[in-house]
Every structure is written in structure tokens, then in C-alpha cells.
Amino acid sequence: MEMAEYESEGIMAETLTFTDNQSFLELFMAKPVGILSLLDDESRLPKATDQTFVEKLNYHFGSNKHECYSINRNNKYSFTIHHYAGKVSYCALGFLEKNRDTLSDSVVDMFKHSRDDLIRLLFHGNPSDGTTNSNKGLQHRTAAEKDARNRLTVGAQYRNSLQILMDRMCASHPVFMRCLKPNQQKQAHLFDDAFVRAQLRYCGMLETTRIRKEGYSVRLSFDEFVQKYGLLSKNHSSDLSSIKCRHILEETNLTNWQLGKTKVFLKYYHPEHLEKLMNKYRQAALLIQRRFRGHIARKQFKKLKTIFITSKNEVNQFCTHIENLNSQLVRTLTQLNDKLPGKTVPAINPEDGLRPRPPARESSLNSSSHVSNTGTPGKYSLPTTKVSSSTTTNSTNTLTSNQLMVDYDSLLSYLTLKYGSPGERESCLRWFRDTQYPYVCQKGTFPSWFHGNITRHRGEELLAKQSIGCFLVRISESRFGFLLSFR
Structure with a gap:
């Protein structure tokens, strides 16, 4: 096959020397003079014996008539075959009996009608072509054909099976996996070098390696070779x-290569040299990829940083807006103090700072003030605080909006009377529409960070799909106010 491919591609190659097993195969498989054919002939003779079978083999193949056969002078029942791996002596005692060992008609018929599909397939198979016959076809066979089928010897069945195997191998591209034993003792971590080398020689691996080394073991089509090593030219x-x-082969300074009609023929060591030359291009490609990916990452980082700064500014603006709303609410409540008689707004120490703090409950007010409620029962009244005489002078002038603290319970009661329970959605929406809508809505649209009256779970679902640092603002579900959710 090696030389046939060289001739079809039109390249000049030295004639490869290898051991041809064709004569050995003819020794066993040839008709009518072959070991298996002679064994079948002797099995049909009633007076034939194992000794007559050996004598017939010696007559046809002995005395140097066949290079793979030799006569064993020491034993009249034995003969020697020169296999590829070495000489093997066979003792012919029992050959004829074992070759006639065929199943009876009743047993074969029983297997043919078995309930197991595999058994029926095995006994309906035709070893000559490897196909299966239907029951209808078997019924129309003549008695002579059935008798010939039943008298098929073991050697004939083996020869037919071997021929089917060879036909299938020639029609396909088989891949052989050869298993080697490291030692004969079946022990772990024991490697018998001579034993393994003998196995490699017997299975033909050393011969195959030598042939590939002398010939062109690497064969690539033109398009495949250009696609793989085109950068080298x-x-x-x-x-x-x-x-x-x-051009590629000449510029890489390779020798002992040939170009056929459709393929490039290379020695076994050429791919290693070409791969070394390709490594610098692969390293350059990796460097370009690394630089480009770094550029993309830095660009993405700058984009995220810009988004972060923008979001930070929006949050700061929102917090400032909330502080302004708080200040306006305090001023509104201060103005309502004149219309709704009741408790006055408690005085706040200026040293507490300018940023509003959570309001103090009545039980935590200073001892200098007392609480009174002159409103009618069931009607809301603002808290009134009576301040000592030392702090009465110009109290109304020194109290600014950022210095006022309103009792949270009183404020909640007031908003509940006006809009309803803070746990109801409609109440929160009325509060937002009357007090917060003009401040949140800008030019008829809401900011992108404001999502209105959505639930907590819906807010978590929206933020789960965003990157870290994103936030949203929604209307609280349990109180009059806003909630800030962030990831």
C-alpha cells in the first residue's frame, strides 16, 4: 500500500523492504492444496487418521517445497510452521476428530427455534457472506443443501469467518490497539524489557516503525498543509x-521532502521542526490577545467608574432633595401650629448640628419642658412645649428649619388622619401624590433611579441583574417615606 500510494502521487521513493506474509496465508488458506483444505479432505475419508494427515502435509509442503513449512523428523504426528514471530511445532493428534465435531441436526434445529434473538441469529447466519436468512428462505432449501450446511467442518467455518473479517477490514480503515504485558508474573511495577521487546517484534510494531522511518510517514493535503503552516512563508x-x-518548505530549509499531485510527503521528524518555527507566531498571538484584552478591561473599568461617579452624584442630589423636603415639612408643621392648637415644637440645642436627626419621643424630652394636650378627644393636636424663661426670648427667631425636631408619633398620627394607614398602598400613593410628586417628577418624567410603588421582592429582582454599585429608590410599603435599595 505504501508503494502504491507513492506511485499514484508520482513521487520518487526507495523500495521499502518488508516481510510479506502472503505465502504464509496461502499455506493455510489456499484451495485445493492448503492445510485447512487438506484437513477437510481427510475428515471426509472414513479410514483417514492423524498420521495420514501429517504425511499428506509432508508430501505437499515438506522437503523445502514451501518456505514456511518444515518436517519434524522426531515425531510422526507433528510438523513445524515458520510464523513471523518464530517457529511453532504443532501436534496433529486429535485434529481430525475435532474438525468433525459438528452439532447434530436436532441440536441445530433447537437453536434455530430458540426464543433468544441472539441464538437464532447465530444459527441462521451464513458464514459465506455474513448475512442472515429468513425463516421463509430456510423452508425452501433442499435437503441436500441442509445436509451440506450441517456437514460444514470446524476448519471450513473458521476459513469462511476469516475471509469475512478480511473483506470487512479491506472495506474500512481499522485502527488497532495493541496491548502488551509488562511481565509474565502479573506483578505491579515490574517491567521485563526482553519480554516486552519480543511482544513488539511478534505483533509487527518494530517492523511498522522501521517502514514509517524509511518512508514518508507524514502526508498532508496541500490545503491542509497551507492552513497549518502558511504563516512560515x-x-x-x-x-x-x-x-x-x-515556498513554505523552501523557506524553512527542510530537506528530504517531496510534493505529490495532491499531498505533501514529509519525514517523521519534519513536523517537530515546523512546530518549533510556529511557536514564535503563537507566542506573538498570545501577546496581542493579552494586550487587547487589557485594553478592553481598562476601557470597561473607565466606563464603570464614570457610571459610579454619576450614580454617586444622583444619590447625593437625592439626599439633598430629601433634606429640603424635610425642611419644607418642618416649616409646614410649624405654620400649622398656629391653626391647630396644642403642643408647640420643642426647642433644639444648636450644638446638636445642622443635619436633622431622628425625632425624640415624649419620654426622652428634657426635664425643662412638659407636655400638655388641650385638643379635644379624638382629634389630632400638635405637640406643644413650654420653654423656661431663660430661653423664651427670641425663641421664634432663633429656631431654623434644620434645628426643628418633630415628634415622630405626632407626625405619623397627623399623616394617618389625613391619608390613611401607612401599610395600605392607596394611602402611600395619596401621600406621594400630594406631597412628593412635584419634587420627584422633573419636566413630566421621573428619574431613572426612581421606581415608584414596587415591592421589595421586585426591587431585589431588578438589582440582581445589575452590576455592583447600582441602586434604586422606591416608595415604602409600611410607612410614609422612601426606601433606598442597592447592590
């Missing part, structure tokens, strides 16, 4: 694949 003057292949 700087000459791109031609579009023909064969010319491109020649």
Missing part, C-alpha cells in the same frame, strides 16, 4: 496551493 505571489507549499 513570506511569499504570497501565487494562489495555487502546491506553489504555496513549495
